[in-house]
Amino acid sequence: MKKIHSLIVKSFVGPFIVTFAISLFFLLMQFIWLWVDELIGKGLDISTILKILYYASAMLVPMALPLAVLLASVMTFGNLSEHFELTAMKTSGISLWRIMSPLIYFIVALSIGAFFFSNNVLPYTNLKYAQLLYDVSRKRPEMSIKSGVFNNEIDGYSIKVDNKNTKTGMMYGFMIYDHTKRKGNKKVTVADSGQINITTDQKNMIVTLYNGSNYNEMKEKNPGKREYPYRRDFFSEETIIFQLPDNSLKKSNDRMFKKHYEIMNTSQLSIVIDSLNREYNIRKYQFQDRLLEYNYFKLESKIINKKDSVLYQKDSLRKYEAPEKLITIFNLDEIYQNLSNKDKLSVIRGASKSVKIIRSNIENNGQSLENRLRWLRKHQLAWYKKFSLSFACLVFFFIGAPLGAIIRKGGFGLPFLVSIVLFMFYYVLYIMGEKSATEDALPVFVGAWLASGILFPLGVFITYKATKDSKIVNTEQIDIFLKFLGRVLKLGK
Secondary structure, three states: OHHHHHHHHHHHHHHHHHHHHHHHHHHHHHHHHHHHHHHOOOOOOHHHHHHHHHHHHHHHHHHHHHHHHHHHHHHHHHHHHHOOHHHHHHHOOOOHHHHHHHHHHHHHHHHHHHHHHHHHHHHHHHHHHHHHHHHHHHHOHHHHOOEOOOEOOOOOEEEEEOEEOOOOOOEEEEEEEEOOOOOOOOEEEEEEEEEEEEOOOOOEEEEEEEEEEEEEEOOOOOOOOOOOOEEEEEEEEEEEEEEOOOOOOOOOOHHHOOOOHHHOOHHHHHHHHHHHHHHHHHHHHHHHHHHHHHHOOEOHHHOOOOOOOOEOOHHHHHOOOOHHHOOOOOOHHHHHHOOOHHHHHHHHHHHHHHHHHHHHHHHHHHHHHHHHHHHHHHHHHHHHHHHHHHHHHHHHHHHHHHHHHHHOOOOOHHHHHHHHHHHHHHHHHHHHHHHHHHOOOOOHHHHHOHHHHHHHHHHHHHHHHHHOOOOOOOHHHHHHHHHHHHHHHHHHO
16 A cells, blocks of 8 residues: 555656646746836846746745646546556555545645745745835836826826836826925926936936926915916927936835735734724724714704704713703704794705715715725735635645546646636636625635635535546436427427
């Protein structure tokens, strides 16, 4: 039995190493495809590019491991089944579970190792990766200008472009806010297109703009009239020179990035999640209390001579006391009907103004609370992902190993196709769960475990079918159903 287990492990380890390297290579190629225009031709030395690729490879390991386990398990058991080695073991009285047992221990150990990698190594590589990209963006500010996003890397200026042509380097929809005088958005430059170049000494950034205008608010001669004077100059071409803060690639401080959820381990995430949750609840209940205190329930000293207010005792609300302890209850309809037309109009205007203020306050505070809640969910997702991505290795093994035994096809062709289809299905579920949890469409726990939770029963089902030597799909029953459906359609005609 030891020789059989040794044969199984050796048959799996070789394909696993190869498939892991291939999986990591393909994922890295996807990363390079997305970033090639930002990395190549930007004056970066080879060592910096290699560092970026190295850190990116480490970030892709948690996603490459499950794919490698799936592909290697399908190939291993497909080869054993194709060469009738698996059949010989079963005829000798060895069950599929015993054949798979050494690899189950191996995958469990691999899942534990993947968890420790995600929890200890990955935060460090993410930190170095973020730090390196930030240092590169400081050296080459044009790299950090993303389409549709304001960039504030250059002190005193805020720059935004609508889109970029990566082949020609032309940028379209330029908008530059000049904040050097610290007086707000009083000086704005807008252009249809433009280009950014760095001087040879890398001390200045030259921005050449085409077909635009400069807007500049002027000082009012008579502030009481509020005339809002301004000056607008149109141009067909304009050049603006920005002095860069530093042209050297200096190492930034690690503390700038350590508060991000991708650069924390589980213990740090637990502490931050608890703090964020407590802060969110405090702000939520404080807002509720202020909303009730200043808009619905008012103190007696605040509502004297107010004709549109209902007098309540503040302490009775706080302590949830019986209604009998309310000081006074007014009949609003009766009060309103007894008012003069002028007072009625005044009450309506005051109420309308108050409602608008309350609505604006609710919208602003609601958006702030929603942003805090979304940030909290991202931390919770990062905590669960440390476990779910590691557990995915075990899920894919229980899918791949019995599936390989059923399809009875080794090599790299069919197993690769099957593995890619299953992994794409897993990845789509993974992204859906993450997005749904972030937007509060699903609980965070459900969103983080959605992909593994759906595929795990599939793995149990395929393993059960493989141990019983039965087909996953009974083609005879499908043929019977299709014939029956054909007869029903004919009778319908």
